Amino acid sequence: MQGYFGKIEALIDVGEVLWYAVGVCEELGVVRQSYHFTPLFDSPTSERTVVHAHGFDPAWLKYYDESDFRKSDPIPERVMAFGAMLTWEEAKKIAPNSSENEVFFDAMRKNGLIHGFGVPLFGPRSRNAYASFDFGFPIERVPERKLGIVRSVSQAAHQRVCVLLESTRDRVELSQREEEVLTWIVRGKSLSVIGDILDLSPDTVKTYAKRIYAKLGSTDRVGAVVKALKLGLVTA
Structure with a gap:
């Protein structure tokens, strides 16, 4: 376990931290996972929340990117x-559900999202x-050791992300076009x-990105987005 923590502590890029955690969980048998980095005082399903998802069907992710659908989760x-781990099925039953919630749950079932936990x-x-994980079968069949590593590594990775963001207080100056692209x-x-939206060529957009x-001192999209939200460079 200490080896995982030592590796996470040595990483200095938010994106690298997140992808390292994804890799560890995959090696342990996780087939899909998500990490919801939420702006302070906001909801983990708001449109401002950055969702780093891996292993989910692209069609499902497209639905989840729609703000109204996401908010029904x-x-x-x-x-x-609750403040502790819950399976998706337990979370469904812990409180009364609206008709929108039931529609969301039905969509989960149709997409094979049954055995995960948050x-x-x-x-x-x-x-x-918030983070979610799915081994593709009931959690009761997951060895306790594997479950413990997944939970510990995800917690350590999140704390490392927070530390990296807190250590970055430099003012980042973006041009108007860069702000538009970042938004x-x-x-x-x-x-x-x-x-297409900004009427720019693909190569031009890549250059701006x-x-x-x-x-933003990041090597990938997720790290850049998380840092942009932390610095208040964008609001949505």
């Missing part, structure tokens, strides 16, 4: 309020987050779609 908030992640200055990146749009990543 009560599981993250229920897990955070975990609250706690960080400094109330910088908490659409934060909203989850692909670079090709951003090009590289500049933005460099200014």
